[in-house]
Amino acid sequence: MTNLLETKDLTFSYSGYRVLNGVNLDIRIGERHAIIGPNGAGKTTLFNVITGTYKPQTGRILLRGDDVSGLKPFELNRRGMGRSFQITSTFAKQTVFQNVRLGILSKRGIRFNMFKRLNKMDAITQETLKTIRQSNLEEQKDIPAGLLSYGKNRALEICMAMSTDPDLVMLDEPTAGISKDETLQIVELIRDLTADKTMVIIEHDMDVVFSLADRITVLHHGEILACGTPQEIQNNQAVKDAYLGETEI
Ligand SMILES: Nc1ncnc2c1ncn2[C@@H]1O[C@H](COP(=O)(O)OP(=O)(O)OP(=O)(O)O)[C@@H](O)[C@H]1O
Ligand SMILES: [Mg+2]
Known part of the structure; x- marks a missing residue:
């Protein structure tokens, strides 16, 4: 088996409006693996369906070949799926x-309890x-998350996604809204933390995509337009057309 995750003919609609x-x-x-595509293409929705926030209306999700469609986020978490969110969570x-400890406790199914051994x-x-320590957040350990810089907050998000030691890490726009310098740090952090993992990242910043991704899937209007190596995607005419006027690729 070479695929860790597969989706088969996945569809999803918001009150009748077809998004996948x-x-x-x-x-x-x-x-x-990077998932790219114009705004509104359905990338976050796809993550939400894969990670169990939403149920697919039709189609299947396979994790290590097992059908996990319809499982709840915590069940998928225990099967080795970790994620971060586009919006700070x-x-x-x-x-x-405390944030990171919560992540670790939730994976183990333990609620914080003073009677625990x-x-x-x-x-x-x-x-x-x-x-x-692995996320370079040692200095900020005792600071409330709400007081962190935006960049450090994104690092914390990634740290939380990693706190359950997942095999599959799903990151939704981890560099959104942060400075170029902070972006470089986050890219290095992601590279380090996911060295022996499988990672799926939704990302708009093409520098990040091309420096991290082994393969890229392009989503457009809820459909896969192309999938291939960064070079194949860069040279793909349909992808260039879809992005015309949106962003440089
Ligand atoms: N909760 C919701 N209810 C109704 N429509 C939604 C909801 N969430 C997203 N949509 C719509 O579904 C479509 C896909 O949204 P989605 O957030 O999945 O796109 P995206 O590719 O992640 O976009 P972005 O790059 O802007 O993050 C959009 O047209 C969006 O307006
Ligand atoms: Mg999104």
Whole structure:
């Protein structure tokens, strides 16, 4: 088996408005795969369907060949799927440490409880600190997420997506709205953290896409327009046409 994730003829509509129209995606084990496409193409919706926030109306989702269509986000999480969100989803009043610990506890299905055995909590504290260190957030460990710079908040998002040690990491526009310098740092962070993982990233910044992705899928009006290596996508006429007037590729 070379594919970690596959979607088969996936469709999804918002109250009758068709947003995904027969999407057949395949994500190979160990690859870094970018999903690109104009605004409104259906990229976030596709993530929401794959990660169990929405149920597909038709079609199937296969994870390691198992049909996982319709499973809930936490069930998919336990099967090794982690994700970050396009819109900041950290808890603003909780510190970086508390946010990451929550991610780790949720994967293990543990609710924070003062009666939990102390040695177990200690292991979780160690794991939390390790994840924070890997994400270069050590200095910000005790700062509430709401007070972090936007760039550090994105790093925290990625850290949270990684906190459950997923095999498959799904990142929705991790560099949206941050400066060029911070973008470079985030790209390095993603490269480091996903070195031995499979990653799917939705991204508008073509520099990020071309520096990270092994393969690219282009989504347009809820359909896959093209899938291939960065070079193949760059030379694809249909892709150029779809992007005309939208952005440079
Ligand atoms: N909750 C919703 N209810 C109704 N329509 C929605 C909802 N979310 C998204 N849409 C519509 O579905 C289409 C696809 O949206 P989606 O957010 O999946 O696109 P996207 O490719 O992620 O866009 P962007 O690049 O701007 O993030 C758009 O036309 C959008 O307006
Ligand atoms: Mg989106």
